Amino acid sequence: MGLDDEKKDAVSETKTPATEQGPQGGESETGVISRQMSEGSIYATEEEEDDEERKIELGPQYTLKEQLEKDKDDESLRRWKEQLLGSVDFEAVGETLDPEVKILSLAIKAQDRPDIVLSIPESGNPKGTWFTLKEGSRYNLEFTLQVKNNIVSGLKYTNTVWKTGVKVDSTKEMLGTFSPQAEPYVHLLPEETTPSGLFARGSYSAKSKFVDDDNKCYLEINYTFDIRKEWQPIQN
Numbered sequence: 001m002g003l004d005d006e007k008k009d010a011v012s013e014t015k016t017p018a019t020e021q022g023p024q025g026g027e028s029e030t031g032v033i034s035r036q037m038s039e040g041s042i043y044a045t046e047e048e049e050d051d052e053e054r055k056i057e058l059g060p061q062y063t064l065k066e067q068l069e070k071d072k073d074d075e076s077l078r079r080w081k082e083q084l085l086g087s088v089d090f091e092a093v094g095e096t097l098d099p100e101v102k103i104l105s106l107a108i109k110a111q112d113r114p115d116i117v118l119s120i121p122e123s124g125n126p127k128g129t130w131f132t133l134k135e136g137s138r139y140n141l142e143f144t145l146q147v148k149n150n151i152v153s154g155l156k157y158t159n160t161v162w163k164t165g166v167k168v169d170s171t172k173e174m175l176g177t178f179s180p181q182a183e184p185y186v187h188l189l190p191e192e193t194t195p196s197g198l199f200a201r202g203s204y205s206a207k208s209k210f211v212d213d214d215n216k217c218y219l220e221i222n223y224t225f226d227i228r229k230e231w232q233p234i235q236n
Contacts, residue, residue: 098149103144107144130224206222
């Protein structure tokens with residue numbers, strides 16, 4: 001996770017099982033529905049300290065019902081908002097202000113082998129070695145997440161990796177802005193490559209976090225993983 005030898009910019013694709021990404025999970029270009037992100041959330045740099053986040057100033061937060069009530073006399077704007085929010089059940093979301101985001105699972109997708117699907121423990125801290133990667137292998141990390149109650153703005157994934165107490169990698173990926181819906185979102189990160197060689201093999205510790213533009217953390221996972229010469233045998 002995050003041990004690509006070459007840092008490169010890439011655009012990740014977000015999709016849902018039921019519909020193409022767009023009004024349901026995309027960021028609003030006009031900023032009327034989703035709370036607009038500052039430049040600090042888009043141009044975060046790797047030189048920032050792990051525990052320091054830029055202070056992002058957002059506009060006031062509204063419930064989804066309040067969003068539709070705003071400018072309700074403007075018929076074209078009202079229709080645009082309804083189209084943007086898609087099939088949101090407003091009776092189900094009620095008057096809840098804060099979004100509810102749950103990371104359901106993580107999957108490691110590599111060619112010529114079945115996906116490694118990792119369930120999220122309730123504690124957020126898997127016991128023992130969570131997974132094993134083959135050295136020099138190319139893979140993608142895929143998240144399945146559920147969004148309820150309200151729009152979550154600027155959701156991002158950060159990952160820091162240590163070996164023998166020394167930080168060896170730190171990555172940050174912007175996932176996007178998502179509206180609540182019944183179907184889970186599936187988000188695929190850009191391809192990465194594990195390092196190879198004698199010194200790359202061994203055990204690693206890592207911390208992954210999912211936070212939004214309000215710096216609210218929805219999940220923090222502390223875990224260990226291995227890099228070995230070969231993939232682990234598939235258990236029947």
